[in-house]
Amino acid sequence: MDDAWICGRLGEDESWQLGAVNPPVYETSLFTFPTAGALTEGLSAEDENYVYSRGTNPTVDVLQRKLAALERAERAKCFGSGMGAISATISSLVSAGDHVIVLGAVYGPTTQFLRYLEKFGVSHTTVHADNPAALDSAVKPTTRLLYLESPSYMRYGIIDIRAFTAWARGRGITTVMDNTWSTPIFQKPLTMGVDLVVHSLSKYIGGHSDLVGGVVAGPARLVRPIAQTEYQLLGAALSAHEASKAIKGLRTLPLRMRAHQERGLEVAEFLAGHPAVRAVNHPGLPSHPGHALARTQMTGFSSVFSVELGTEDLATVARFVDGLRHFRTGVSWGGFESLVNAPALTTQESVRATMGIPLGLVRLSVGLEDASALVADLAGALETS
Ligand SMILES: Cc1ncc(COP(=O)(O)O)c(C=O)c1O
Structure with a gap:
């Protein structure tokens, strides 16, 4: 499936849209249920049923289907900002006592968030390396996550994605990559071994400096827990209006x-x-x-x-x-x-x-x-x- 089709049509539903060329904006916080039993069922699988827009919303779902397809991911979950997606993703992958390796220069607030996590007992090491062997001295038995951006922040250096993800996989370490610079049009990290991709939608994807949003995309086994836990509890929800603007951004x-x-x-x-x-x-x-x-x-x-x-x-x-x-x-x-x-x-x-x-x-x-x-x-x- 080509990217232009994904951006333009994928994930949209002709019957639901009644022929409208733009998906409807579901401007609602709440979805009601025909019976109390249906409500209970909906709550138990809230990331798949429409219950409340801090969890899921049909307009946001259209955007998620497109972004997942663009990144060749099973699933994508959109957030109210890029930092919302990044902080929820990192939080989902680490626990007290864990260690994170940051590869090269990354977006400043991402590093600040890792520093913030120190108060919960999560440590990190930044490594400026151009070959995976250099990570051997930074890795610890508690290293759970390798976080990178390529091109890197401000200096736009290129990291060998395949080599570093192979290094991480071999050690059971999950790789998260910020792909905001390239957009999925120019780079698809999941096809090169990265486990989860994050983006700020506020840049090229939105494309008109009129929205703030974020996304995480990857295998369902990693995205679903984020959608069910960090998305719901930290609350950085993307509104239907912002999603609608991002859908229009994707068209072009x-x-x-x-x-x-x-x-x-x-x-x-x-x-x-x-x-x-x-x-x-x-x-x-x-x-x-x-x-x-x-x-x-x-x-x-x-x-x-x-x-x-x-x-x-x-x-x-x-x-x-x-x-x-x-x-x-x-x-x-x-x-x-x-x-x-x-x-x-x-x-x-x-x-x-x-x-x-x-x-x-x-x-x-x-x-x-x-x-x-x-x-x-x-x-x-x-x-x-
Ligand atoms: C590379 C990169 N990643 C993530 C972010 C954070 O995105 P947001 O501003 O949507 O929270 C930014 C924002 O400037 C960025 O430049």
Whole structure:
């Protein structure tokens, strides 16, 4: 089944929708039952029957069916945010006394959540490694989970997914991967040995910077307990309205990702050739150290990447950011609008140093505006900074 069909039609039900091209938005918290006995049955399998929208909702189910199919997963469960999905997934897999290995740089709040879990007796170690053997010194008898992002956060390094998941499988360790950067259009981690995939729907999948949502996808044996326990108890439910927006986002996802890829590469190539730029961290560029590996596990590249300006002067970074007209300053990414984010201007120096982020590093999210206008914008800002 091709991804365009999944995004457009899969999981929708002609009879239920009465021919409407968009699935109805089930704007209800509550589903009633014909008899008291039916209610009891519904409650005992709440993630499969409609009882209450903190558990399940038909509009959200449409989105879940599509996301599961895109990730080649048996099941998917949507959440009220990416962090809702990530925190529920990690919580489901670990208990007091367990240990987690984090591979490389991951989204900051994910690491903060792991630090938060320390008060419940869950420890973690971050390992920056490019081969699985390096994990042998970090692994403990209590290691339950290997958590990764590829491309990695802010520097967009590529991790050998097949090699690391094989290492984890051999030790009975569950692998969870954040696939937000690539979207399932460009990368399908479950087909490479990853056990569970998580996403923020708030980026490319939503695609219009108008919703916050998340998802976990994988085998039913791992997703069902999350749906029945953490989803219900931690309460990060996705509303039918947000799900409906994500369904509309999915309709154009394959098209948008191709357009993001084209524009992102055009802008990255321009920057790579500019004398004021020290480095461009975009795995789609043949000069990127992970490019050859990326080609074996990804079918395309999204348009968020970082550049390292050849400066040690904070004021130069600020002038560059302020000199941009098309790229607006903002923390998120994956929508229509191009965005810029300079950690040196927003993050404490000590935090930046721990993350290995140089002063001149600037993240760009290339949107869907005309690429030549974006290049001209960057050229002008580099000239005047
Ligand atoms: C890679 C990545 N994963 C997860 C998240 C968290 O998603 P949300 O903001 O939807 O909670 C983000 C948000 O920026 C992200 O960049």
